[in-house]
Amino acid sequence: MRILIAEDDQRIAEPLSTTLQHAGFLVDVEADGEVAWHRGDTENFDTIILDLGLPNLDGLSILKRWRGSDRRSPVLVLTARGRWEEKVEAIEAGADDYVVKPFQMEEVLARVRAIVRRANGLASSRIAFKGFILDSRLLQVSRAGVPIELTPLELRLLMHLLHHRNQVVSQLQLTDHLYDQAVDRDPNAVEQLVARLRKRLGVDVIETRRGFGYVITEDTA
Ligand code: CA
Numbered sequence: 001m002r003i004l005i006a007e008d009d010q011r012i013a014e015p016l017s018t019t020l021q022h023a024g025f026l027v028d029v030e031a032d033g034e035v036a037w038h039r040g041d042t043e044n045f046d047t048i049i050l051d052l053g054l055p056n057l058d059g060l061s062i063l064k065r066w067r068g069s070d071r072r073s074p075v076l077v078l079t080a081r082g083r084w085e086e087k088v089e090a091i092e093a094g095a096d097d098y099v100v101k102p103f104q105m106e107e108v109l110a111r112v113r114a115i116v117r118r119a120n121g122l123a124s125s126r127i128a129f130k131g132f133i134l135d136s137r138l139l140q141v142s143r144a145g146v147p148i149e150l151t152p153l154e155l156r157l158l159m160h161l162l163h164h165r166n167q168v169v170s171q172l173q174l175t176d177h178l179y180d181q182a183v184d185r186d187p188n189a190v191e192q193l194v195a196r197l198r199k200r201l202g203v204d205v206i207e208t209r210r211g212f213g214y215v216i217t218e219d220t221a
Contacts, residue, residue: 001024001025001026001046001116001156001160001163001177002025002027002028002044002046002176002177003020003025003026003027003045003046003047003049003112004027004028004029004030004036004039004040004043004045004047004048004049005017005020005027005028005029005030005049006029006030006031006033006036006040006048006050006054006062007029007031007049007051007054007078008031008032008051008053008054008055009051010031012051012101013029013031014029015105016049016105016108017029019106019108019109020108020112023109023113023139024136024152024155024156025046025112026156026177026178026179026180028045028180031054031055032054032055032056033054033055033056033057033058033059033061033062034057035056036050036054036057036062037057037061037062037065037066040062040066040071040073041066041069041071043176044073044173044177045073046073046074046119046163046177047074047076047112047115047116047119048073048074048075048076049075049108049112050062050063050075050076050077050078051077051078052077052078052079052080052086053080059077059078059090060086060089060090060093063075063077063093063094063095064093064094067093067094074096074115074118074119075094075095075096076095076097076098076099076108076112077090077095077097077098077099078098078099078101078103079098079099079100079101080100080101081100081101081102087100096115096118097111097114097115099111113125113136113137116163120164122163125137127162129162129165129216130201130202130204130205130216131143131144132148132201132205134158134159134162136159139155141158141201148200148201149200150197153193154193154196154197154200156177156178157174157178157193157194158197158201160174160177160178161206161214161215161216162216165215165217165218166215166216166217166218167215168209168212168213168214168215169213169215170212170213171187171190171191171213171214173213174190174214175187175189175190178190178193194206194208194214
């Protein structure tokens with residue numbers, strides 16, 4: 001899961017970024033409004049955390065531009081205390097939720113998780129698939145109560161496929177959601193990760209659609 005934090009206040013952006021990374025998210029931070037707008041317009045994020053007071057282009061204008069050009073990434077707005085008009089305006093402009101500053105990091109984390117779940121049509125943080133349970137809060141996969149050791153990357157790949165269940169996800173899309181920098185991106189890395197996951201979970205959990213990508217299908221039983 002990839003998150004963009006658009007916030008110019010380092011004292012907020014840094015601890016927020018750390019909290020989300022510890023929770024298994026891949027996090028990008030942008031302090032400039034114009035740059036944040038551009039990234040949200042051209043890249044895919046599972047959630048965007050948007051401060052309303054940004055330099056060069058304010059958060060509300062950014063949100064209106066995204067929604068005006070049909071960019072649908074979920075947006076969580078950060079707003080100052082007492083500015084209720086801002087909250088109303090943000091929600092009406094297409095924000096999915098808001099948090100009032102100052103906030104606890106745990107509150108933002110809980111809201112981001114809820115947004116990601118809703119966006120993917122999931123009712124809880126525990127996802128059942130093929131005899132396994134993925135707990136996206138504990139960052140753990142288990143089978144019949146027995147935890148299965150996965151590396152952070154393996155877990156991230158699995159979570160992405162599960163959040164897009166019954167959809168074929170391309171290698172490019174997976175690379176985008178797994179790795180921070182273009183420099184880490186090895187075209188074979190995703191293939192190798194899938195192979196490792198199959199070793200741990202069984203060969204039939206992740207299906208290959210040759211030429212298109214990978215998919216985990218819904219349990220039919
Ligand atoms: Ca600000």
